[in-house]
Amino acid sequence: MTSSAELTSETAALIAAEDEHLAHNYHPLPVVIARGEGAWVTDVEGRRYLDLLSAYSALNFGHSHPAIVAAAREQLGRLTLTSRAYHNDVLGSFATALAALCGKDLVLPMNTGAEAVETGIKVARAWAYRVKGVPADAASIVVAHGNFHGRTTTIVGFSDDPDARDGFGPFTPGFVSVPFGDAQAIEAAIDESTAAVLVEPIQGEAGVVIPPEGYLRAVREICTRRGVLFIADEIQSGLGRVGATFACDREDVVPDVYLLGKALGGGILPVSAVAADRDVLGVIRPGEHGSTFGGNPLASAVGLQVVRMLSTGEFQERASALGAHLEKALEELVGSGVTAVRVAGLWAGVDIDPAKGTGREIAEKLLARGVLVKDTHGQTIRIAPPLVVRGTELDWAVEQLRVVLAA
Numbered sequence: 001m002t003s004s005a006e007l008t009s010e011t012a013a014l015i016a017a018e019d020e021h022l023a024h025n026y027h028p029l030p031v032v033i034a035r036g037e038g039a040w041v042t043d044v045e046g047r048r049y050l051d052l053l054s055a056y057s058a059l060n061f062g063h064s065h066p067a068i069v070a071a072a073r074e075q076l077g078r079l080t081l082t083s084r085a086y087h088n089d090v091l092g093s094f095a096t097a098l099a100a101l102c103g104k105d106l107v108l109p110m111n112t113g114a115e116a117v118e119t120g121i122k123v124a125r126a127w128a129y130r131v132k133g134v135p136a137d138a139a140s141i142v143v144a145h146g147n148f149h150g151r152t153t154t155i156v157g158f159s160d161d162p163d164a165r166d167g168f169g170p171f172t173p174g175f176v177s178v179p180f181g182d183a184q185a186i187e188a189a190i191d192e193s194t195a196a197v198l199v200e201p202i203q204g205e206a207g208v209v210i211p212p213e214g215y216l217r218a219v220r221e222i223c224t225r226r227g228v229l230f231i232a233d234e235i236q237s238g239l240g241r242v243g244a245t246f247a248c249d250r251e252d253v254v255p256d257v258y259l260l261g262k263a264l265g266g267g268i269l270p271v272s273a274v275a276a277d278r279d280v281l282g283v284i285r286p287g288e289h290g291s292t293f294g295g296n297p298l299a300s301a302v303g304l305q306v307v308r309m310l311s312t313g314e315f316q317e318r319a320s321a322l323g324a325h326l327e328k329a330l331e332e333l334v335g336s337g338v339t340a341v342r343v344a345g346l347w348a349g350v351d352i353d354p355a356k357g358t359g360r361e362i363a364e365k366l367l368a369r370g371v372l373v374k375d376t377h378g379q380t381i382r383i384a385p386p387l388v389v390r391g392t393e394l395d396w397a398v399e400q401l402r403v404v405l406a407a
Ligand SMILES: *Cc1c(COP(=O)(O)O)cnc(C)c1O
Pocket: 056, 111, 112, 113, 114, 115, 117, 148, 149, 150, 151, 200, 204, 205, 233, 234, 235, 236, 237, 261, 262
């Protein structure tokens, strides 16, 4: 799988061990990381790399952020898991802080992003039957082409990415997909059985696809007028990445339901949540939904620290200022090996001219120059540095991209 000829023996041996006993559901870049601090990681040979992926925005605060690590360590020595069969002394503070950050009454903690999406789907359906009066088992949810909401069988069933979907059917019915960025298509897809519209405010996995200005406001207006829940999957776009707490904030829009994950776990462990008001999330009754690990004390302590850090607005401001800086630098590459750039806060999709190679080839060349990025959908590379990165580091990274594209 990996061309190990040019790799040193320790790196090659570690990669071979993975290749031997891991299911091949990923195709990682040939680098074996041993340490991480802030925006930088170090491989087993001691080489350093600037991490411009941040674990798909799960590391918004960088590797080993001291305040998050301290919160985790303190909790690790005290209490890690109770299950929700009992109360624990951290979950309430986490829920209170997260609800306040979201401006919502209630939160429902889970672990992974896909679980938050599944929870949102269940909440929307229960709301449709119990509040809206949709006939049993008839509720539908409108989604967008190009979506990425996770990997469960229900979720991949409404994906239009053949890699995600093909070979995994039969799929859960009840989803209608319309073009992303087209509010009129959403309006046309809604009928009396529609429970919700579920969209990413900016599509991350699709290549940082930003909808036309006014789209989110239009979705909000349509959902309100037609009596349908607006569910925003902010798992990758939320929690500071776009220069605001949520990508919906860019259009001053408040969805009925936020789906959160990734950065909520502070880069330490999976923490996800659904946030909504009581009239929506209150439909779920004891015993109807849950998770052995959801809301565990360790996750709550980490999530609480993340919410505290976001409450100051400092990270959102950094993302906004550094994002403007990054956008300017990347725009200068358009026409020189780059065909298009889309930037929202500290988040960029960079389309590579096929004449210069695939996204994967560019990522491999950047790796050799100490910069880690991830390709998506063939020709796009996604840039999502930790929000603690410095402007000078971004300049250096863009310079490496310029050199790679000039070659
Ligand atoms: C990553 C992602 C998910 C799934 O999260 P997991 O933690 O990998 O299950 C869902 N929605 C969006 C928008 C994502 O980016």
